[in-house]
Amino acid sequence: MGGRDTDVVLLDENGVRCDGRRIDQTRRVEIRAGVLRNAHGSAYIEFGDNKILAGVFGPRDVHPKHMSDTDTGILRCRYHMSPFSVTERKNPAPSRREIEISKVIKEALEPSLMLEKFPRTVVDVFMEVLQADGGSRCAALSAASVALADAGIPMRDMVCACAAGKVADTIVLDVNNEEDQAGQADMPVGYMPNMDRITLIQLDGVLTPDEYKRCVRTAVDGCRQVYEVQKKALADRFFGGGGKEGSGDGA
Numbered sequence: 001m002g003g004r005d006t007d008v009v010l011l012d013e014n015g016v017r018c019d020g021r022r023i024d025q026t027r028r029v030e031i032r033a034g035v036l037r038n039a040h041g042s043a044y045i046e047f048g049d050n051k052i053l054a055g056v057f058g059p060r061d062v063h064p065k066h067m068s069d070t071d072t073g074i075l076r077c078r079y080h081m082s083p084f085s086v087t088e089r090k091n092p093a094p095s096r097r098e099i100e101i102s103k104v105i106k107e108a109l110e111p112s113l114m115l116e117k118f119p120r121t122v123v124d125v126f127m128e129v130l131q132a133d134g135g136s137r138c139a140a141l142s143a144a145s146v147a148l149a150d151a152g153i154p155m156r157d158m159v160c161a162c163a164a165g166k167v168a169d170t171i172v173l174d175v176n177n178e179e180d181q182a183g184q185a186d187m188p189v190g191y192m193p194n195m196d197r198i199t200l201i202q203l204d205g206v207l208t209p210d211e212y213k214r215c216v217r218t219a220v221d222g223c224r225q226v227y228e229v230q231k232k233a234l235a236d237r238f239f240g241g242g243g244k245e246g247s248g249d250g251a
């Protein structure tokens with residue numbers, strides 16, 4: 001991030017981006033719910049070239065016990081990039097970046113869940129990035145929300161996520177890895193459409209107040225598109241003809 005000079009043409013004179021998209025177009029998004037037999041709920045997302053699995057376990061007993069809350073259930077999230085998810089081997093130990101992303105995803109999901117119905121328990125969400133290509137936290141958050149719904153955790157709304165950013169002085173939807181590296185700003189947003197509430201917003205880069213507002217509006221438009229794909233994944237899972245995995249007792 002930060003406008004590094006590269007030979008890549010991020011936006012040509014016809015408004016076409018380096019991967020052939022228009023400025024208001026997301027990458028291809030596909031989600032499948034109920035893909036893991038040993039999880040209580042699960043989802044697999046392909047968001048452009050991001051490939052991410054999410055598995056949900058719980059509500060279940062909290063260990064260690066002192067972490068439990070007598071008034072409500074708690075949520076634990078782990079975002080992890082596999083060593084082969086990026087071109088250079090990534091150390092499998094959790095990095096500062098993964099710890100930060102796990103924290104912001106947990107905070108983005110919490111308002112959507114009725115954890116108060118399950119005091120003294122924990123819901124664990126594991127997100128495993130198999131392939132990363134920019135925007136992986138939005139993809140992981142969107143998959144996690146579908147996996148939570150698949151697990152039957154009572155929810156106020158699903159959280160859908162998409163980034164917007166600034167590339168070649170233009171606000172664009174769904175920043176890819178190349179645009180993230182060479183562009184001017186990247187703003188991941190998590191959103192609950194039915195409640196019209198933003199639960200995640202981060203900004204890497206510099207925007208004017210007007211650009212900031214346009215970026216939020218653009219990202220929310222993208223979130224709404226992801227929301228449709230999330231709903232379709234759940235409809236296919238529960239009303240489609242596919243096989244039913246999940247509701248296992250795995251860890």
Ligand code: ADP
Pocket residue numbers: 086087088090097132133134135136137138177180188
């Ligand atoms: P996000 O994936 O949510 O956009 P970042 O902006 O931190 O998060 O990362 C952008 C992209 O940079 C990632 O999607 C991934 O493709 C790449 N990346 C992140 N960490 C590493 C790493 N350790 N090694 C190589 N590439 C990485």
